[in-house]
Amino acid sequence: MLIQPGELLAQIDSPADLKNLPKDKLVQICDELRDFIVDNVSVYGGHFGASLGVVELTVALHYVLNTPEDQLVWDVGHQAYGHKILTGRKDKFHTNRIYGGISGFPKRSESEYDTFGVGHSSTSISAALGMAMASKYKGKNKQQHVAVIGDGALTGGMAFEAMNHAGVSDSNILIILNDNCMSIDPNVGALKDYLTDITTSHTYNKVKDEVWKMLGKLSKFGSSAQEVISKVEGAIKSAVLKQSNLFESLNLRYFGPVDGHDVNHLVEILRDLQDIPGPKILHCVTVKGKGYAPAENGNQTTWHAPGTFDKVTGEIFKKVPSTPQPPKYQEVFGHTIVELAEQDERIMGVTPAMPSGSSMNIMMKSMPHRAFDVGIAEQHAVTVSAGMATQGLKPFCNIYSSFMQRAYDQVIHDVCLQNLPVVFCLDRAGFAGADGPTHHGAYDLAYFRCIPNLVVSAPMNEEELRNMMYSSLSHEGPYSIRYPRGKGVMPEWRTPFQQIPLGQGRIVKEGEDVAILSIGHIGNYAVKASEELAKEGLNPAHYDMRFVKPLDEELLHEIFGKFSKVVTVEDGCLMGGFGSAVLEWMMDHGYQAQIKRLGIPDAIIEHGEQEQLHQLCGFDAAGIADAVRSLAEVAKAH
Numbered sequence: 001m002l003i004q005p006g007e008l009l010a011q012i013d014s015p016a017d018l019k020n021l022p023k024d025k026l027v028q029i030c031d032e033l034r035d036f037i038v039d040n041v042s043v044y045g046g047h048f049g050a051s052l053g054v055v056e057l058t059v060a061l062h063y064v065l066n067t068p069e070d071q072l073v074w075d076v077g078h079q080a081y082g083h084k085i086l087t088g089r090k091d092k093f094h095t096n097r098i099y100g101g102i103s104g105f106p107k108r109s110e111s112e113y114d115t116f117g118v119g120h121s122s123t124s125i126s127a128a129l130g131m132a133m134a135s136k137y138k139g140k141n142k143q144q145h146v147a148v149i150g151d152g153a154l155t156g157g158m159a160f161e162a163m164n165h166a167g168v169s170d171s172n173i174l175i176i177l178n179d180n181c182m183s184i185d186p187n188v189g190a191l192k193d194y195l196t197d198i199t200t201s202h203t204y205n206k207v208k209d210e211v212w213k214m215l216g217k218l219s220k221f222g223s224s225a226q227e228v229i230s231k232v233e234g235a236i237k238s239a240v241l242k243q244s245n246l247f248e249s250l251n252l253r254y255f256g257p258v259d260g261h262d263v264n265h266l267v268e269i270l271r272d273l274q275d276i277p278g279p280k281i282l283h284c285v286t287v288k289g290k291g292y293a294p295a296e297n298g299n300q301t302t303w304h305a306p307g308t309f310d311k312v313t314g315e316i317f318k319k320v321p322s323t324p325q326p327p328k329y330q331e332v333f334g335h336t337i338v339e340l341a342e343q344d345e346r347i348m349g350v351t352p353a354m355p356s357g358s359s360m361n362i363m364m365k366s367m368p369h370r371a372f373d374v375g376i377a378e379q380h381a382v383t384v385s386a387g388m389a390t391q392g393l394k395p396f397c398n399i400y401s402s403f404m405q406r407a408y409d410q411v412i413h414d415v416c417l418q419n420l421p422v423v424f425c426l427d428r429a430g431f432a433g434a435d436g437p438t439h440h441g442a443y444d445l446a447y448f449r450c451i452p453n454l455v456v457s458a459p460m461n462e463e464e465l466r467n468m469m470y471s472s473l474s475h476e477g478p479y480s481i482r483y484p485r486g487k488g489v490m491p492e493w494r495t496p497f498q499q500i501p502l503g504q505g506r507i508v509k510e511g512e513d514v515a516i517l518s519i520g521h522i523g524n525y526a527v528k529a530s531e532e533l534a535k536e537g538l539n540p541a542h543y544d545m546r547f548v549k550p551l552d553e554e555l556l557h558e559i560f561g562k563f564s565k566v567v568t569v570e571d572g573c574l575m576g577g578f579g580s581a582v583l584e585w586m587m588d589h590g591y592q593a594q595i596k597r598l599g600i601p602d603a604i605i606e607h608g609e610q611e612q613l614h615q616l617c618g619f620d621a622a623g624i625a626d627a628v629r630s631l632a633e634v635a636k637a638h
């Protein structure tokens with residue numbers, strides 16, 4: 001279903017068309033843009049509240065800036081739907097996040113207006129600063145560089161590293177702080193309190209009003225913004241700002257807070273700021289979900305990415321299955337950690353800004369003094385867990401596989417070198433689905449298995465996840481457990497805990513000719529493949545190896561003693577992953593089997609449904625069956 005834009009939006013194919021509109025049409029274009037986002041996301045799904053919150057900012061930015069010559073960088077990029085629609089992708093917007101369609105995030109290969117590929121948080125200031133430095137170096141002094149960063153993304157350390165640099169860089173960069181008091185869940189931390197304070201402080205706002213009054217006089221008196229600013233700057237800095245404003249202290253000229261939903265005012269401000277050289281920050285106060293009542297006034301976390309919904313009633317569509325369904329892995333984690341923590345007072349929970357996504361919110365609610373959201377701060381999450389572990393605690397640090405990439409050094413340096421007993425739970429391991437390559441958890445098996453001391457495990461089902469969490473408690477070093485986005489396979493999952501001996505795999509099915517060795521949830525495809533193959537008279541054996549490190553050597557001796565044809569299956573990168581581990585082991589132990597490794601190839605795999613991507617990479621049930629067939633044929637031929 002192609003959704004029709006409003007009358008005015010229909011005429012906008014690029015920012016140049018937008019710039020041709022008279023200023024009195026800007027409110028209308030914002031309304032139509034908002035409606036178009038609501039219409040599309042309600043039908044096709046995707047991120048929602050964040051884009052609604054920056055409609056006015058998006059219109060104002062493209063109205064004032066000369067994009068794509070001026071460089072506009074969106075942080076995370078989940079709020080950039082309006083930007084996509086205004087920059088030539090309106091007609092493709094119904095393909096957003098769908099296999100073969102446009103990406104849900106800005107992407108350089110998709111449009112010249114997407115200046116920087118994003119998806120992971122807190123990169124925008126660094127990227128925009130790099131662009132500004134390049135412009136300066138090339139003598140392109142007129143070019144503008146703008147980073148739009150949310151209050152959640154500002155909690156990420158990289159944002160501070162970038163501001164620390166920007167403040168002394170003398171580069172022409174504008175940071176727009178899109179402050180809606182929300183991350184995916186409510187934003188957390190002292191910085192959030194600080195932003196609320198400067199938004200509400202009377203003293204501060206008095207000074208701020210003076211500045212804006214003077215800015216308002218610019219056009220009247222015909223003076224340059226630079227002149228006026230320099231006049232007021234000294235007074236403001238010595239009076240209040242320098243002492244009380246964090247950003248001013250970092251040498252960033254601070255403007256705001258301003259109403260991020262007043263498009264006409266935003267246009268004026270952005271125009272004025274264009275004349276002010278050097279690093280500066282504009283603090284915009286916005287509302288996540290603005291303009292769509294259920295999102296604005298309801299649970300903003302739910303409306304971050306609600307799935308499809310009835311746009312009139314605000315009812316979010318949920319499939320109601322007729323039979324009991326397996327839980328999501330994240331829910332098994334969330335309930336199990338509470339169950340374990342009730343029995344073991346050493347257990348603590350840490351999540352970097354994903355309480356709902358990881359289900360750590362269950363523990364945060366029932367044990368608020370033992371489970372913490374530390375902000376979008378994966379590096380800190382790992383090291384703060386390491387600190388707790390030095391004191392005899394048993395932290396479960398839950399991080400999405402792709403976000404864990406951020407904290408690699410902390411895992412090695414702060415946890416594994418010291419052999420500290422931190423349990424890493426890597427959610428969203430394997431293909432993330434519609435979020436695409438920025439979010440696929442493709443690399444963790446490979447990047448973890450080379451680290452000494454670290455246990456690398458992956459459950460094939462909910463029961464194994466519970467048992468691995470339970471077993472990690474008696475391990476005296478770091479222990480990682482990876483599991484995918486979405487549902488498991490066991491409707492009755494609350495099974496009694498059982499110890500899984502370290503590095504012990506299990507046989508799922510005896511067989512002959514070919515052995516399938518799987519790791520993690522993806523092994524359920526092998527079960528299906530075996531069922532299909534049985535219809536053809538083929539009977540492969542299947543082993544759920546459970547650990548990539550340490551490998552089950554006893555089981556491997558048994559397998560390679562019996563089979564000369566082996567298929568390995570993983571939902572991780574082939575290079576250096578589980579199959580590589582098995583191959584290395586085989587060579588080191590003098591076996592000579594033919595091994596076919598199935599997994600993610602050395603390529604960027606785009607967005608799509610998880611199953612589509614498994615099929616694309618040839619490790620769905622059909623792909624596994626094909627691999628077994630081809631090896632079985634070779635076996636017969638001999």
Ligand SMILES: Cc1ncc(C[n+]2csc(CCOP(=O)(O)OP(=O)(O)O)c2C)c(N)n1
Pocket residue numbers: 050053076078079119120121149150151152153154178180182183184288352353354376378403406
């Ligand atoms: C490194 C990293 N960690 C976690 C996330 C998941 N994530 C995506 S958006 C988001 C919240 C961002 O909040 P904010 O920047 O304030 O944007 P808003 O949604 O409020 O507009 C989080 C935690 C991510 N994208 N990248």
Ligand SMILES: CC(=O)[C@@H](O)[C@H](O)COP(=O)(O)O
Pocket residue numbers: 076078119184305357428432435485
């Ligand atoms: C933009 C972002 O990074 C998150 O919103 C992400 O899309 C969440 O993914 P899940 O839906 O898997 O929690």
Ligand SMILES: [Mg+2]
Pocket residue numbers: 150151152153178179180181182183187
């Ligand atoms: Mg926010």
